Amino acid sequence: MPVVATPSAHWIEIFRTDKGSVYQCDRTSRLILEFWDTHTAFSARDFAQFRRMVDTVDVRQMALSTDSEYDVEILTPPRSERCYVLTLCEVVHLRELLNGAQLMLELNSMLRECGCSLA
Template identity: 45%
Template sequence: MISEATYINELYTNSKGTTYQCDRSARIMVEFAGYKMAFRINDFLNFKQKVDNVDLHAMIFNLSDEYDFEVIEAPQANLSLKLTLCDLVHLRELLEGTKFMLELNSLLYERIYNVPAYV
């Protein structure tokens, strides 16, 4: 019997989290700062866009307490993440690295097998 671990491949890691790709469920799994989330590829890209749309400049320069953190909804994972500025920077890096690895894997698959892959 093949263990489930053989279907899970690490995509990217930074100091705050790790992302994996599950071939069995076709999901991207994100472990970040104690949160665990699983996304289909389109949901992952939408979540990444939400994180990228947060105005870090406003968080840095606004002294109001409401800019100390940002709440990001991940409805696909049934989570609301309350993130500080540093958390957002680390999460952006993690998601960007993951997207790069997905694109790289897709490109390699296309070149090796001469079959278009979709990411």
Template identity: 40%
Template sequence: MIAAIAKPGEKRSAATELVEIYANEAGAVYQCDRKNRLMLYFAGTFNVLKVDTFLRLKQAVASIDLEQMAANPSRSSDFEIVSVCGCERCFMLSLTELYALRDLLAGAKFSLELNRMLHECLTPLEA
């Protein structure tokens, strides 16, 4: 768990706590319950994403054909530009970076889905 630093004049207890959802060697995804956001740490930068933006980014990265990209000898196929609505950042990624980001996003989505299913199973039904 990471505790974000409080801003000047802000009480320490108001600092946002981030829970790591999933991490690999390329980065990590954190969850902020206070702001209902996910934070993607990738390529040395933090990107704050709403859940629907995170899902759109995961879908956009998953839809890229990495095998075709690797097999294409053209220099224009060395990089892919990924941009989704709701995300301030435009990602320009190499094949290696795409593979790492795909793994990071898929692992985070799996962890979120597993947590949701466990919460449903363990929460008693309301009458």
């Protein structure tokens, strides 16, 4: 599913780092990952699956190995034609972005359960 290159009025920023952002689209009920100046739309389930995929990358092995096979990690998000070819630093940055967004989604859910909101 193509996503426009700029955030629309329907996008709510969930979490941001200096390397990217995660938005939630009210209209489509999707999460949009902005990373490397590209946008990838996810269902909530696919977002969680991609986050787990990024979390399972063995960054220690990437850092310590001198073998060229550990120079990059290739990840394909679920139900997407996009492919991310990530260096060690990029894996760490993406992991920070995805985990921060997940934490904010969980916090917002807990606040809603208590009858509160962030807005």
